[in-house]
């Protein structure tokens with residue numbers, strides 16, 4: 001029997017569990033351990049609440065979770081409740097699928113002013129992550145600034161622009177909907193340090209800005225390169241640039257009935273946040289792009305900023321005794337192998353890039369590495385206690401475990417509490433989740 005522990009129950013975790021099942025069938029026992037009492041990680045607290053079709057992939061993970069040899073162990077934090085060393089001694093292989101839950105900092109003066117948030121915190125807030133449920137951003141000012149030109153920046157800008165009725169069918173949490181309902185934001189500036197040709201926003205997501213009820217995107221035609229230069233772009237980027245061109249061409253008459261403007265400020269590198277206690281402005285340096293890199297021109301200007309959300313990427317959380325690459329912000333690994341018996345997958349392996357689907361081949365390839373280490377004897381062929389040993393530690397320490405069956409009760413309670421048309425109203429604190437399973 002192979003005993004595998006997967007730490008983290010998001011896409012990377014469940015694809016790895018699925019791959020382990022395919023590889024070893026009845027000869028494997030997989031424990032998927034999560035610090036939260038609820039599964040699915042990024043699907044629940046990262047994917048935008050108005051992108052329900054993407055969230056539907058959790059049905060596939062549920063199928064894996066419900067098989068005999070896979071078990072969900074919720075509300076157990078590795079590195080706090082159980083150490084990585086203990087886990088390694090109990091299982092043949094431990095796979096960290098813990099994602100990248102921390103914001104990368106800009107490292108600029110004034111970043112600690114009130115109402116400056118990283119996207120992990122802000123997205124966590126509107127998605128009901130218990131760690132960020134109390135964020136309470138101030139949306140009473142007119143000017144929001146979103147830093148970065150990736151899909152997370154787009155998510156944030158879109159969520160800040162939507163009307164109540166545009167959230168129908170979403171699972172945005174009540175505390176966020178209430179604040180957004182009373183938001184006074186009228187300009188959302190998306191600040192990108194490079195230009196249109198370096199945009200990381202993907203076409204499908206970018207095109208959503210065309211269909212917003214009260215918001216309209218604006219691009220300065222002067223920022224756009226000559227159209228013939230687009231010919232050299234990779235097709236996806238070319239489509240995104242095409243959309244930027246159409247944003248630049250929206251006639252003023254079409255904007256007349258819109259109350260929110262989503263303004264793209266490109267070739268713009270943030271320099272410092274300005275404000276007394278709370279942010280009020282952002283100083284920016286104009287850039288030009290040389291050999292694909294943003295180079296400062298020395299020209300600076302200031303834009304008003306009552307709220308700032310920095311969407312510039314994420315870092316993984318280190319776990320004591322697990323080698324970590326500080327510079328890269330993820331576990332030190334070679335193609336998913338940290339050392340024999342310890343592996344990582346998904347964002348914890350490669351950093352915060354790619355789509356949900358990218359994690360599937362990732363999961364399968366880490367299982368191949370584990371199989372290789374079994375074959376070469378790099379994983380010692382000794383009997384392991386696996387889940388029996390984990391349960392012993394859990395009992396000794398009085399940890400309140402949430403099982404998959406418990407999660408189904410929590411899920412049912414969330415579905416029952418949903419406002420009309422919404423799939424669920426999430427519990428946003430751990431205690432409430434645990435109570436709901438009784």
Ligand code: NAP
Nearest residue numbers: 148149150151152153193194200205311312313352353354
């Ligand atoms: P991303 O795509 O890597 O974009 C990060 C952005 O931040 C880039 O525009 C980058 O500019 C900018 N940036 C980085 N450091 C900066 C700095 N110091 N100053 C100013 N700007 C800086 O990351 P993301 O938006 O966080 O998304 C993470 C991953 O999740 C991506 O693969 C994304 O596609 C995926 N995602 C997908 C969806 C979806 O499909 N619906 C939704 C959300 C996220 P440079 O390019 O100049 O470095």
